[in-house]
Amino acid sequence: MKQIDLFVESIYEQMDGKEKEVQDMKTEMKSHLLEAVHELKLEGKSEQEAIQLAIERFGGETELRTAVREMFTIQKLFAKKVLYAAVFFFVVCVMSAFTLSAEMNKAEENSLPAAGILESLGNSEIVPAQVVQDIEKIVDNDKRIIGINLYKADALLKSGVINEPIYSYREANLFSFWNNIGFLEYNSHNYSNDIWNVQTEWKGYGSGALLILLFSIGAYWVLFAIWAIVNTYHQKRLHFGWVILFSVFNVLGYLLYVVSRRR
Numbered sequence: 001m002k003q004i005d006l007f008v009e010s011i012y013e014q015m016d017g018k019e020k021e022v023q024d025m026k027t028e029m030k031s032h033l034l035e036a037v038h039e040l041k042l043e044g045k046s047e048q049e050a051i052q053l054a055i056e057r058f059g060g061e062t063e064l065r066t067a068v069r070e071m072f073t074i075q076k077l078f079a080k081k082v083l084y085a086a087v088f089f090f091v092v093c094v095m096s097a098f099t100l101s102a103e104m105n106k107a108e109e110n111s112l113p114a115a116g117i118l119e120s121l122g123n124s125e126i127v128p129a130q131v132v133q134d135i136e137k138i139v140d141n142d143k144r145i146i147g148i149n150l151y152k153a154d155a156l157l158k159s160g161v162i163n164e165p166i167y168s169y170r171e172a173n174l175f176s177f178w179n180n181i182g183f184l185e186y187n188s189h190n191y192s193n194d195i196w197n198v199q200t201e202w203k204g205y206g207s208g209a210l211l212i213l214l215f216s217i218g219a220y221w222v223l224f225a226i227w228a229i230v231n232t233y234h235q236k237r238l239h240f241g242w243v244i245l246f247s248v249f250n251v252l253g254y255l256l257y258v259v260s261r262r263r
Helices: 002-012 020-043 046-056 062-119 129-143 175-180 206-234 241-249 249-263
Strands: 145-152 167-170 185-192 196-202
Touching: 002 020, 002 206, 020 046, 062 129, 062 145, 062 185, 062 196, 062 206, 129 145, 129 167, 167 241, 206 241, 206 249, 241 249
Parallel strands: none
Antiparallel strands: 145 167, 145 196, 185 196
């Protein structure tokens, strides 16, 4: 029926959406309208009366066009927000991974002063004044190193209890709150010879970076899978297999979906 076709085309004209998706919705609307016209004709209405009543029951051209446009806008906005959120968490993943790698390299770097101090101590039975000056300089100038402790190697452990150091120079304790929730951690490394054990303490953010990395990976994975499912649903191609594929293989699963569409 030409009048039905013209009505449906007027509803979807200048509609910003994927061509196949719009075409599917047009087909569905035409089907419902034709079914309504058929039922009205069975009730004794003329074809023109049946068409007019069917269109009125759908809400009229202006109302329908507004409703369809709002539906497309909401769907697109939701999908975009989910995708943008997934991209954001992916960027956070990358940054966290780089931070974690940098923290691991920094840990090796922070342990090096202990080796130099141990070499300066040599076989001396006392702590030379020059070593004391070197330790204070390292702790005061290095933003990560918070303390250096010197122990006698033979008395480091006694009855399972760590003895007090022969000499210790360290900053005031950092905020324990941050340390307790894992975003700031204390690390230490020991170098020993026959006489001395040199312990270097430093602050790090490796645990915090790891927590953020794990959280952002999970958030990205879930959000991208949701976006892929919504996008596939709008294209009328969603089934349980695609949901599993997107959930398990994520972006690789979506690429497989895209390739399957082009065949």
